[in-house]
Amino acid sequence: MDFSYEWHVMTPEFSILMTIILIGILDVLLPKKIDRKWFGWLAVGGTFLSFGLFLTLLPLDRTSILFDTFIFDSFAKGFKFILLFGGTLLLLLAVGSKKEQGMEKYEMEFYVLLLTALFGGMMITSSNDLITLFIGLELVSVSSYVLVGMNKWSKKTNRAALTFLMNGSLATAITLFGMSYLYGIAGTTQLQTFLQHFSEVSNPATRYLYIIGFCFLFIGLSFKWTTMPFSLWAPDVYEGAQTIVTAFLSAFSKIIGLIMFFRLIFTVFSETVLDQHVMFSIFQNSLLILALLSMTFGNMMAIGQRNVKRLLAYSSIAHGGYMLAGIASFSAHSMEAVTYYFLVYSLITIGAFTIVSYITDGNEADEQTFTGLFKTTPLLAISLTIFFISLAGLPPTAGFIGKWKLLISIIDGGSPIHYVTAIGMIGMTIVSYAYYFRIMASMYFQYPNKEEKFSVRLPLVILLFLCIAVTFLIGLLPNFGTPTWI
Amino acid sequence: MNGEVIFFVLFSLGAIIGAVFVLVFRKAVYALLSAVLTFVSMSGLYILLTAEFVAGVQLLIYSGAITILMLFAIMLTKQKTGTTRKRMIRFQWPVIIPIVLLMIIIFYGIHKVTPPRKPVSYGKNNTEQIGELIFTQYMIPFEMISVLLLAALIGAIILAKKENT
Numbered sequence: 001m002d003f004s005y006e007w008h009v010m011t012p013e014f015s016i017l018m019t020i021i022l023i024g025i026l027d028v029l030l031p032k033k034i035d036r037k038w039f040g041w042l043a044v045g046g047t048f049l050s051f052g053l054f055l056t057l058l059p060l061d062r063t064s065i066l067f068d069t070f071i072f073d074s075f076a077k078g079f080k081f082i083l084l085f086g087g088t089l090l091l092l093l094a095v096g097s098k099k100e101q102g103m104e105k106y107e108m109e110f111y112v113l114l115l116t117a118l119f120g121g122m123m124i125t126s127s128n129d130l131i132t133l134f135i136g137l138e139l140v141s142v143s144s145y146v147l148v149g150m151n152k153w154s155k156k157t158n159r160a161a162l163t164f165l166m167n168g169s170l171a172t173a174i175t176l177f178g179m180s181y182l183y184g185i186a187g188t189t190q191l192q193t194f195l196q197h198f199s200e201v202s203n204p205a206t207r208y209l210y211i212i213g214f215c216f217l218f219i220g221l222s223f224k225w226t227t228m229p230f231s232l233w234a235p236d237v238y239e240g241a242q243t244i245v246t247a248f249l250s251a252f253s254k255i256i257g258l259i260m261f262f263r264l265i266f267t268v269f270s271e272t273v274l275d276q277h278v279m280f281s282i283f284q285n286s287l288l289i290l291a292l293l294s295m296t297f298g299n300m301m302a303i304g305q306r307n308v309k310r311l312l313a314y315s316s317i318a319h320g321g322y323m324l325a326g327i328a329s330f331s332a333h334s335m336e337a338v339t340y341y342f343l344v345y346s347l348i349t350i351g352a353f354t355i356v357s358y359i360t361d362g363n364e365a366d367e368q369t370f371t372g373l374f375k376t377t378p379l380l381a382i383s384l385t386i387f388f389i390s391l392a393g394l395p396p397t398a399g400f401i402g403k404w405k406l407l408i409s410i411i412d413g414g415s416p417i418h419y420v421t422a423i424g425m426i427g428m429t430i431v432s433y434a435y436y437f438r439i440m441a442s443m444y445f446q447y448p449n450k451e452e453k454f455s456v457r458l459p460l461v462i463l464l465f466l467c468i469a470v471t472f473l474i475g476l477l478p479n480f481g482t483p484t485w486i
Numbered sequence: 487m488n489g490e491v492i493f494f495v496l497f498s499l500g501a502i503i504g505a506v507f508v509l510v511f512r513k514a515v516y517a518l519l520s521a522v523l524t525f526v527s528m529s530g531l532y533i534l535l536t537a538e539f540v541a542g543v544q545l546l547i548y549s550g551a552i553t554i555l556m557l558f559a560i561m562l563t564k565q566k567t568g569t570t571r572k573r574m575i576r577f578q579w580p581v582i583i584p585i586v587l588l589m590i591i592i593f594y595g596i597h598k599v600t601p602p603r604k605p606v607s608y609g610k611n612n613t614e615q616i617g618e619l620i621f622t623q624y625m626i627p628f629e630m631i632s633v634l635l636l637a638a639l640i641g642a643i644i645l646a647k648k649e650n651t
Contacts (some may be wrong), residue, residue, distance in 0.1 A: 017633065116633055123626075139634045413634075
């Protein structure tokens with residue numbers, strides 16, 4: 001057996017891991033009086049290092065180590081880029097925003113958990129094996145359970161954490177059940193071998209079991225990315241958690257669930273198999289219907305919400321619907337469109353939550369807080385407007401191009417149900433204007449309840465500048481957003 | 487009907503009955519003890535499949551460690567003996583319909599499948615083979631589990647730590 005593996009393709013992950021260990025050890029060794037706040041900068045430094053190492057790896061072709069349990073291919077490149085970018089922004093947000101009461105003691109734990117989640121997500125993007133996929137998913141889930149429940153003094157947070165833990169572990173069990181079926185039939189956990197087995201199956205009974213397995217897998221995973229029938233936990237959890245954690249949940253862990261599913265679909269139903277199987281078209285149609293349902297549900301429910309975090313939670317259910325439709329369309333453009341949309345979505349969600357966390361400062365995110373924001377702090381009002389316009393999908397921003405690409409890829413699918421989904425998407429986008437513009441109107445045309453200036457914090461300014469700049473850059477020059485290495 | 491079938495029936499009945507009793511019993515300790523019945527029967531099933539390592543792990547971890555841990559949790563927390571049961575049941579019974587449907591769907595799938603007959607060498611150094619696989623082919627997931635445990639450990643410390651505020 002040849003034991004010389006190309007370990008250097010794992011260096012981005014290793015540097016994240018080293019940062020985790022370093023922060024943990026420093027927290028034990030340093031005296032009590034030293035401020036733990038700069039651990040955040042250390043974590044940001046770790047992600048920068050990882051990002052740099054990742055950029056040096058880009059010229060590599062498809063590299064795999066240890067029997068495909070870790071691969072570095074175009075898929076991994078594209079999504080690792082998004083995850084690292086989003087992770088860095090999230091860490092900046094965590095450094096800059098004020099923690100809730102009593103959370104100052106847990107600086108180290110907070111950053112370590114964010115980094116472990118990032119690590120899990122990066123492993124998911126580049127794994128070609130069911131076991132690695134599952135453990136990566138669990139890593140993200142366990143980190144996010146703890147992150148949600150960290151503020152244990154608040155009753156609301158405790159309820160949110162318990163809801164999240166119950167739903168999440170149920171989802172994990174269902175996912176694993178589906179995986180056990182797939183493993184039981186194919187006799188392997190490697191996705192490549194799995195694909196071969198899958199394309200050779202002729203026995204209808206075996207195929208039936210495959211469908212059962214995939215259904216369970218899909219149901220379990222759709223808890224994680226919160227699309228329609230399995231998304232009812234999301235608003236409570238998003239509202240109860242701290243704003244930074246809400247940003248993490250809606251921009252990061254949601255995308256990771258989708259990436260995992262995309263990896264499975266991308267490998268197992270690759271184009272050679274696609275034409276021969278009726279099964280996939282049945283599966284695809286039900287996915288599109290679910291996507292349509294969650295667009296409708298998310299946008300309709302968001303209209304009535306007065307709490308901005310809750311509103312953004314419903315809007316993220318709707319966005320999950322858009323992205324799922326993009327994945328399920330499975331046309332020639334879907335890879336490009338979905339990658340672009342993931343990037344844009346995580347960017348603008350983190351941006352919007354940055355401002356929410358800025359303004360609410362650990363208090364309730366009621367819509368009242370936003371009235372007359374333009375009169376007190378015009379800069380924040382304008383940036384929030386840019387993010388909302390981008391979320392709503394209007395031109396010069398990246399959100400428009402993202403929706404456009406998704407629509408093209410859905411229409412490209414070509415069957416009636418694809419057209420219905422595309423029309424539904426356009427309709428629901430128009431519905432979503434109702435609540436985005438309501439908040440914007442109250443920001444610009446009403447007088448503030450109390451005169452209050454918001455102080456400027458350096459990390460948040462950097463973060464906002466980055467988000468806005470990239471939103472406009474890839475909105476005006478879309479080719480920057482679809483990296484050529486994919 | 488040979489011995490294997492008899493033991494299979496016994497163990498699977500034990501597992502199912504234990505699982506049902508977990509739901510039926512209202513007292514937490516009784517429910518836990520019936521969970522132990524399920525765990526032990528499942529480890530019996532593993533032995534029938536000549537997976538003695540998995541059976542041992544199942545016994546040690548599930549019926550040993552986890553049960554004791556949960557007994558401690560029950561002992562150290564206050565038990566509420568509420569009477570919410572009647573209200574719950576009224577809302578619960580429609581759940582039967584999807585459960586039965588799901589059972590029919592899955593059963594229909596399973597009973598038609600004939601598993602592919604591949605020559606498999608059972609019972610030859612199982613433990614050794616598992617060890618070899620874990621530390622060669624599945625080394626990356628194995629290492630990832632240690633990170634997972636780290637995250638879970640940190641979480642447990644945060645949530646369980648007593649504050650003097």
